[in-house]
Amino acid sequence: MPVLWLFILVLALGLIGFVLGRARALKDAQGDIRLLHSLPSYYGSNVLLATLIPGFAVLVLWLIVQPMVIHGQVAGMIPERGLSDYGSLNLAMSDVRRVAEGLDIAVEQGALSAEQARDIRTEFTDIRGRLGEVGVALGSNVQPYVLQAAQKYRAMNATGHWLMSAAVIAAAIAGFAIAYMRTGKDMRARNSVERVILILLLSAASIAILTTIGIVLSLIFNTIEFFKLYPATDFFFGTTWSPSFGGGSELGILPLFWGTFYVSIIALIVAVPIGLFAAVYLSEYAGPKVRAIAKPLLEVLAGIPTIVYGLFALLTVGPLLMSIFGQDGGLGWMQGGRSVMTAGLVMGVMLIPFVSSLSDDIINAVPQAMRDGSLGLGATKSETVKQVVLPAALPGIVGAILLAASRAIGETMIVVLGAGAAAKLDLNPFEAMTTVTTRIVSQLTGDADFSSPEALVAFALGMTLFVITLALNIFALYIVRKYREQYD
């Protein structure tokens, strides 16, 4: 039975359970819902959930465990000779699966009968040819042991499927029966439904956390691998970045780190004052009409994809800066359109809505009583903003700025297009430089061999970046928490 049908069957069983459970509860109370502990639909939902949860749990578990078990069993059938033929067990097993799938397709299309597929022998039939006719191409002639393994694989899969269907339906029916039998007017159906909802919410939260942990783990293992091949001191303190896939690379993070830092600083120098002033204007001075128009317009900036900002940097800001600071402008500081300044300015524009929107919310959260108190003492609006509102909102604003900073550090597309690709340690902001993120991209695109330090370095770079932004975020949260509620 296909999994989809099984799924629908369990679902149908659950819906029947809903109707029956509801009816049983009502009947137990002689149709008077005031006698019930919970509303009738809770009894229905309770039976529904008691049917679906065990059914689907068994289904999911089985789908995960069955391939593992079968793989273990079938792998035992591959003789020593097979390992040398294919090079590794995994390659042999993938051939086994291909043959098994090919036989399945052949049976489906009527090229072979089910019995033929079961009893077919390499000695008597050209299996490669027969399978080729139904569209399954095999690389070489099928070895007898592969065919036997494939047939065993098919047989076990078929049995497994039947067992699975039986187990799933049994679990669903058992859950149904227990919940239905327990349904009565005094049963606390609402509480058990609530508990299921709680678990649902909890698992949603844990998925987000587990994903973070998974990302960190995947980075950690590759990073450790990298440090086995390349000394950590050279990585963290090396001042040259010159990867070459031929070997003999120098992989010092400092030039990249300096590029990241320099671009981010310029971006923040642009974004923080403009964003903050915009926020102060919007929250303190703008009338409701101006605010209703200006705030969404400002937030449109946040919705522009960063690649578009990158194009803006490459096509507009770069040439503009060139005409002022380049050879044409007479200053000669700038050699090409791509520079730290180009990327920094554009990234700053990108960060303005971040800073302004978050700061605006925070400034609005300062109680009106604070402003009234200051105005009531004869302070002007700007004195009130400067001396009362901003100090009260400061922790939140610092948090907003740190969030913007971690966004700037992780930004890639603007830097790829705006800052260039040369890894240098230079103070001139009109020089092309590169950042950690762009190097990760260039190290992993192309024909990277995942066992060379040149490719693995990307994970070490990613890990370093992750640690830095994580530290910034934690620091931001700490600041916000420590100084929050000061005015309440």
Place this chain on the structure above:
Amino acid sequence: MNDMRIVRKDVDMNDTKISAKGVQVYYGDTHAIKDVDVEIKDKTVTAFIGPSGCGKSTFLRCLNRMNDTIDICRVEGKIELDGEDIYDKRVDPVQLRAKVGMVFQKPNPFPKSIYDNIAYGPRIHGLAKNKADLDEIVEKSLRRGAIWDEVKDRLHAPGTGLSGGQQQRLCIARAVATEPEVLLMDEPCSALDPIATLQVEELIDELRENFSVVIVTHSMQQAARVSQKTAFFHLGNLVEYGDTEQIFTNPKDERTESYITGRIG
């Protein structure tokens, strides 16, 4: 005054500080204050009483133009402070608020130290020549706010760390520090316990020596205890205005009597 009651001398002898004539206030389309005339005397405590939503707080906020900060609010009529129209175009509301201080319903100390809370106004208005001068103003204001003894050892602790009653007295001291001529108080005791209320009431009585005080209150006992003049507002109208004793013992208007005896409101 048509009864024979003797009015306290210090009230009648004083000059008019604030005079309001034909004041109308609109919030958008709502007509919140209807044609109010009132004369507030100098060095007197004037109480505004009335049921919730009757416009007494709104009227109070007209007296130092705090309603300017509300976009939809519109004020008509004439309010004079020492004979000068405060809604005249030449009057700077900021200057006016320095002269007419305000204490709010909920204590609202700034998230700064006790010292900086008091020094805020004097600093803004340049009242102190130097640090020693400022120290003196802070001490004097805290003494007048009857809170000096409680906070003198922790002037640099945050003002938000004080108890509710202390915070409110800090706010009063803060308002006093700018040397206003009139002090407006919008239900200053509604968030306080009875003991703190008593302290604040005693403070109000002392402040009368130097300022004209206008207090909005829901507590009729409080109005009777601290004020010399009382105005009763109802549905945006000033129903009755007169000496406190007369209002509480012999009200002329039926509505005043109903409110005071607890039949409406």
